[in-house]
Amino acid sequence: MTDAGMSGKGSVAVEFEGIVKAFGPVQVLHGVSFALVPGCVYGLLGENGAGKSTLMKILSGYESPTGGTLKINGQPRQFASSRDAEALGIVLIHQEFNLAEDLNVAQNVFLGHEKKKGWLLDDAAMERDAASALAAVGLNIDPRTKVRRLIVAEKQLVEIAKAIARRARLLVMDEPTATLTPGETERLFKLIAQLRADGVTIVYISHKLDEVERVTDDVIVMRDGRFVARAPTAEVTRQQMANLMVGRELADLYPPRDPVTTASAPAMRVQGFSVPGWAQDASFEVRPGEILGFAGLVGAGRTELFEGLLGLRPASGGSVEMLGQPVPHGKGWRNPRDAARHGLTYLSEDRKGKGLHVDFGLRQNLTLMALERYAQPWLKPEAERGALAEAVKDYGIRTGSLDVKASSLSGGNQQKLALAKVLQPKPKVVVLDEPTRGVDVGAKRDIYFLIQRLAREGLAVIVVSSELMELIGLCHRVAVMRAGRIVATLDADHLTEEELIAHATGTR
């Protein structure tokens, strides 16, 4: 795709003047004012729930402000829908994907902008143009593939391709790399540089401060629905960015490691377990009180191994023991509910697709996996409500009210709710797949301390993560998977990122 094909003409300058937003009685933006000039890459920072996504949804026509003025190129604008904003070249790439799962990739890319030949849809032209947008983001798939069949990283790249095909002049990327591999992230950065050179304004929202440091010209920090600071990126350190976000000095990110009692029997022992096409002959064990990490490149089979163990994918062979007892994997244990009954629960990396029912209330989400406890002999709303109030406090879930849908929580707060949900059935072993994805630094620290507290209380925790520092900082041992096999299990003391990468890529 040529540069001219990637973006339309004209530039977009933005001024937010005293933007206010309330959802019912809850005010989430308290008069935000700042300006964006064309052709710059802005990092928009702030804790979970600070209002970043909400402000950007206002800019791109998905929400209307309850007060203040939005000016585009000096003109006050009130967008009735995202189409109005897109007409001016403003496109938002959603944090929580906004794809129609049952349509194919090309149909998604052109959703609402379908190409026509006379009265008919021009499928061939849409597939061709979708293919070139996919090529620009480096996604090598058939544009006729149904979105439902894609993995999360691919869905993210489709979102980006969709924006590219719309020839954005101002592109908002809300946590675009949360699900991408390092290679895909590099390619995205090149694309950002290309768009910037072409005069496109970019707002880049991320909790990954190293990325913000690399790709942005300026950083803008929000806290509690207010603008708090802006600075050229080159003039602030990551520590300063983090402190500005949380409004105080941040202490150590990782809790001190507690020793694991070697005497105790494994909480879970897996031997010779396979998930055809994904994981071969996996053997590992985790003890009560232990935090076991799983490292590996995307596609190494980590998620699929655990999906197999939970009964979410067909598995073959091998044996599973919980607390020394063999369990009837594949027979009496067919799905996550069965696994939970045996003491194993799983936090999916695909929060929106598999983790939460975003159209359900917080309460229903929280108790879905522990229904036995709340629904015998009949549903006890009072007990549920109590459990929710407790979880909100325990996990630091920020919400205006307890009676909202999960979709109204900010991304990071949805993650905390998902975490609370998998711990509700009081498991013996919990598998957390990317537990801090989209979570701000302060909340990350809370989650690390929470995981450690749970381990200290005797829970066995398995953490699958693509953040190597997180595995090293948090875990007792780290297993590394490569091409479907566990190739090493390393003690986390003195472990380095280089060593993990070497095992994950097979260069040692």
Ligand SMILES: Nc1ncnc2c1ncn2[C@@H]1O[C@H](COP(=O)(O)OP(=O)(O)OP(=O)(O)O)[C@@H](O)[C@H]1O
């Ligand atoms: N539709 C809604 N109804 C009620 N409250 C909402 C709605 N959308 C957002 N909020 C609230 O607005 C606040 C700001 O949320 P927003 O999603 O903008 O945060 P964010 O800065 O993007 O956070 P994160 O880093 O977690 O993505 C949160 O407290 C959230 O619960």
Ligand SMILES: [Mg+2]
């Ligand atoms: Mg957000």
